[in-house]
Each structure stands twice: as structure tokens, then as C-alpha cells.
Amino acid sequence: GAVVSQHPSWVICKSGTSVKIECRSLDFQATTMFWYRQFPKQSLMLMATSNEGSKATYEQGVEKDKFLINHASLTLSTLTVTSAHPEDSSFYICSARPGDFATNEKLFFGSGTQLSVL
């Protein structure tokens, strides 16, 4: 089955620093990737949709200058949390949709990144 690798699994950083999270599709090409944020015991909140080679589409209320998304290749998308603050602490999850029509209705998820900002 399709595998999505997300790295790092967890990161602790100081307030004001930037953190980059990588999401890779290992055995398929992902034309579309999605980034979610999840608070403890809550659902996933879609932050943005990134399409390879074009700008990401951000959901309402998500600061595009705060959460920089780059999808420069068909197998890699990155989310950079810039000038992180304690309120940015959360679980971030990426997902990818394969490019072929037969399997592109379901999403494949990374294992998530727990970000803690001190």
C-alpha cells in the first residue's frame, strides 16, 4: 500500500524559532497533499491544500505567512511554522492523495508531528 513518511515525529523548540516538517510519499506520486492540525482529543482541522508546482490554498483563518507550505516535487511537501509561539504547539499531520484515478479518493496519512513550543 501507499506509504507517507512524516518527519520529525516530535520537535521541541524555543519561542521565536522556525520549525520545518517534511511529508514524503515513498512509493507513489502525490499531486495533492494536505496539512492538518489536531488538538488533543479533537478532530483534524484542515490547514491548507498544496498542489505540486503551485501555491498552497489555505483554509479560512490560517495565516499563510505563519505556516509556509512548499510542494516542490511530486513526493515532497514541507510545512514551516515560522516564529513559533506556545499557541502553535499542536499535532500536525500531513496526508497525500495518489495521482492515479483508481486510488485517489482515499488519503494516506503521515504519522504526525508533535510540536511543542517553549
Place this chain on the structure above:
Amino acid sequence: SQQGEEDPQALSIQEGENATMNCSYKTSINNLQWYRQNSGRGLVHLILIRSNEREKHSGRLRVTLDTSKKSSSLLITASRAADTASYFCATDGGSNYKLTFGKGTLLTVNP
């Protein structure tokens, strides 16, 4: 706003029992999907049911869809301790296959 709303929010059962989770949604959909999430991990796709389907099976999973009531249910039969996880329904109603997730049901299966 959340499209899918699961109930119950939490469910605790004994191993071997069946677990039923429900999901309601508000707008028209192309398909509805169920995902599972173990604590602190990503989500794993379980099953997809299209808007023109009423029931689907996969192993110990049975999903129903009632588009007139805008609701779906997930039944896990003969539950195991390893089924302990959060279960989310997700609806797909747009052209970009952007899924909207419900709040989830936390299932605990006691050995």
C-alpha cells in the same frame, strides 16, 4: 465548520462485543470514508462508501449510508483490544477530494 459529527463521542465495550458508531453530515457528498487513529499517530483509511451505495463490508467492518438522513454507521463486529482507537468519518463533497472530518469516536475495547 465540521461536516461530520460522530456519536457517541466515547464508547467502552468488552472484547468480543460489537461496536457501532454513527456519523451525521450536513451537505451532499460524493463519498463518505471512515478512518482510524491510534493515539498520537496518523490516520489509517478503513473503508469508503459512495453516495450511491447503501452498505459495504470489509472483514469485520460494516458501513451503511443513508443519504436521505445524511447519516452513516460503522459497525465493528467481534471487537478486539487492538481495535481500541479513535474512529473518524470524513466526507468528500468537492472536486479536490478535500475531506472534512468529524469529531471522532474514541473506542475502548477492554480485554
